[in-house]
Amino acid sequence: MIAFIAKRLAAGVVLLVAVSVGTFFLAHTAITDPTVGLLGTTATEAQREALTIKLGLDRPLIVQFWDWFSHAAIGDFGTSWRNFQSVNDQIAIKLPVTLSVVSFATLLTAFFGITLGMIAGLNPNSMLDRMSKGITVVLFALPGFWVSLVLVIWFAVNLRWFPAVGYVQPTQSITGWLRSITLPAVSLSLMGIVVVAEQLRNEVIAVNKQDFVRTLRSRGLSQGQVIIHILRNACPAALTMLAIMFVSLLSGAIVVEAIFSLPGIGQLINSSSQIGDIPVLLGITVVSVIFVVIVNFLLDIALGWINPKVRVK
Incomplete structure (x- = not known):
């Protein structure tokens, strides 16, 4: 090791x-x-x-x-x-904002992607599977920037559940911090949910057909115990996709930060690249x-x- x-x-x-x-x-x-x-x-x-x-x-x-x-x-x-200030200090100020959004988006991706993937994989060609695939197809077809704008209109402007723009430091208010990163994280996570769910669904179906799963069931293991064994054998593909999604979300955060006016790394990249x-x-x-x-x-x-x-x- x-x-x-x-x-x-x-x-x-x-x-x-x-x-x-x-x-x-x-x-x-x-x-x-x-x-x-x-x-x-x-x-x-x-x-x-x-x-x-x-x-x-x-x-x-x-x-x-x-x-x-x-x-x-x-x-x-x-x-x-540009300003002869320390690069380390500037990154240290901006990085926590981006990491907050990306980490929250990754958690949402993992939870909903694994849930949808397991439901679809354990019930292939069922109503649940078709509903899950329908949801993933819709999410995959929606442009990220359009989703971000719709989320702002629905939940920030109309319902006023979340702020439309801006960022609240967790040291100021944990609730305000969570509310300020929720919409950006949701808009970032939608594509990842689709990819992880589809990847895990295919792996679960393949693992579920293997002989050791039938052996486990014949030995009288409960459905929950069998599902744990299936998930352990199917999760490497999902873990790989989550790692890839985390990396891609770091770059995707540039657009989201611009839409939601978040003072993160994306903002720093834009201003620095322009000059x-x-x-x-x-x-x-x-x-x-x-x-x-x-x-x-x-x-x-x-x-x-x-x-x-x-x-x-």
């Missing part, structure tokens, strides 16, 4: 370094002259040259990379080119990859615990 964990950690570190290096050079290739976005088109050549020297952009690119990478390796992502604030974009990228590595590592550990055969791969 220790060797299995070590391999997964090493793979995560390699991925983190590769993405960091690639993102740095791609960003500097795409944004050839950041001073234009930072100072505006009305800035003089002397002003742009002075800012270039101040930011260290007059140095060779490989020197700039090593300076950034050597600091990023110890957790220092430098300062923003070419490369240190902030690099910091967000590295932090995002770290979460990807953590999620995949936890997934591998969970799959290795459920199915010991995975550990030998």
Whole structure:
């Protein structure tokens, strides 16, 4: 088990370094002259040259990379080119907002996706199965931004159950915090519910046809005990999809945060990309990859615990 964990950690570190290096050079290739976005088109050549020297952009690119990478390796992502504030501090302020919404959306995805998938898988071609598939088809067909707007109109404007925009810190009010992230999380989770439910349904049907399930029933186990065995054998696919959905929700949160005016990472990405604030974009990228590595590592550990055969791969 220790060797299995070590391999997964090493793979995560390699991925983190590769993405960091690639993102740095791609960003500097795409944004050839950041001073234009930072100072505006009305800035003089002397002003742009002075800012270039101040930011260290007059140095060779490989020197700039090593300076950034050597600091990023110890957790220092430098300062923003826009306001010269710490990138770490800006991410630390914005990240909890995005993680709150994405984590809540992942919980909703897991609960409703697994519930619908189990109901449909244990009762294939039944009325429950057809209703479940109908719900998933409808959810899959609805555009995410349209769903977000409908949720705002129904539950925020008309019913006034939730705020239409804004974010409340949990330190100010737990209830207000939950109300402020509910609609964004619901709009984010709908697609994930569809994917997880369909994936789990197919796995449950396949597992339910295996010989060991018939053996369990012949031994007199209750339906609940049999369902637990079926779920344990079918859940690796669902866990994999949940991990993938968590990662995709991090990127999908950009649109949702814009619609609901949430001060999260999406807002920071938009403002930084518009002016070419490369240190902030690099910091967000590295932090995002770290979460990807953590999620995949936890997934591998969970799959290795459920199915010991995975550990030998």
